[in-house]
Amino acid sequence: MAVYAIGDVHGCLPQLLTLLEAVRFRPGRDRLLFVGDLISRGPDSLGTIRFVRDQGERAVALMGNHELRAINGLLGFPEKGFLKHLGFLTTCPERDDILDWMRQRPLVHHEPELNLRLVHAGFHSGWSLDQAMDYACRLGVILRDEATLRAFLARYPANLPEIESSDMDETARLHFAMAVMTRLRICQPDGRVVWSIPGASGGAAFKLEPDSPYRPWHALLDWPGSERIVYGHWAIAGLSRNGRFIGLDSGCVYGGKLTAMRVDHPDLPITQVSCPAYVKPE
Numbered sequence: 001m002a003v004y005a006i007g008d009v010h011g012c013l014p015q016l017l018t019l020l021e022a023v024r025f026r027p028g029r030d031r032l033l034f035v036g037d038l039i040s041r042g043p044d045s046l047g048t049i050r051f052v053r054d055q056g057e058r059a060v061a062l063m064g065n066h067e068l069r070a071i072n073g074l075l076g077f078p079e080k081g082f083l084k085h086l087g088f089l090t091t092c093p094e095r096d097d098i099l100d101w102m103r104q105r106p107l108v109h110h111e112p113e114l115n116l117r118l119v120h121a122g123f124h125s126g127w128s129l130d131q132a133m134d135y136a137c138r139l140g141v142i143l144r145d146e147a148t149l150r151a152f153l154a155r156y157p158a159n160l161p162e163i164e165s166s167d168m169d170e171t172a173r174l175h176f177a178m179a180v181m182t183r184l185r186i187c188q189p190d191g192r193v194v195w196s197i198p199g200a201s202g203g204a205a206f207k208l209e210p211d212s213p214y215r216p217w218h219a220l221l222d223w224p225g226s227e228r229i230v231y232g233h234w235a236i237a238g239l240s241r242n243g244r245f246i247g248l249d250s251g252c253v254y255g256g257k258l259t260a261m262r263v264d265h266p267d268l269p270i271t272q273v274s275c276p277a278y279v280k281p282e
């Protein structure tokens, strides 16, 4: 059995199938770990969901910000871009099944035997590993109960806090944790999260030049141990390895590459396939 971690697919099903052919994926035997953002922007989000769902237990797909955006939109809290990229879900015959499936996406996935943990975006340096897992677990409980989830989303702040503060209530802490695990890229050196860069918009703004005043989230995380942490969400940074931190989003939907890594044999070469530029980076 082989275990592959795969970067952000964003509905690029043809490239996913090409990638699996390239690694000689064996359905029913090998396992697939997707870092989230299976959907949105690319040509076949629905087909991608169906393909991954059809792998059953042999595929794990994390919650990405685009899965969360789909859930938000379907529950009546549409964010910018929902109708353009995910509006098809509202009239899709499988709408309810897909919504249920997306609500069950884990925020964090742990593979103890592989010394490996996956998250879509990242973890906050103010948390211990136990705190992060506690947040992920409690958010999973909220996601699975539709009434609780609606109440949680209705209070989701338009402007996210830069950091947890002592006067935040539990819901505000969980909002912050949800945003960190699905959207984090960079921080101030003191740990305050930079959710957007003034004067710049979209993911392309998060290209960190060597003289940048900001730090990648993983540069601030000082958790003990040697566990590898695999993440996605940072297309402009591309495939990146920084010690135990491995970023797999290589900008597939923007004309970059889709990446697969053998996490059970990390010494084997990483496999990538090229993708057409379906959309321009926003």
Ligand SMILES: [Mn+2]
Pocket: 037, 064, 065, 066, 120, 182, 232, 233, 234
């Ligand atoms: Mn993302």
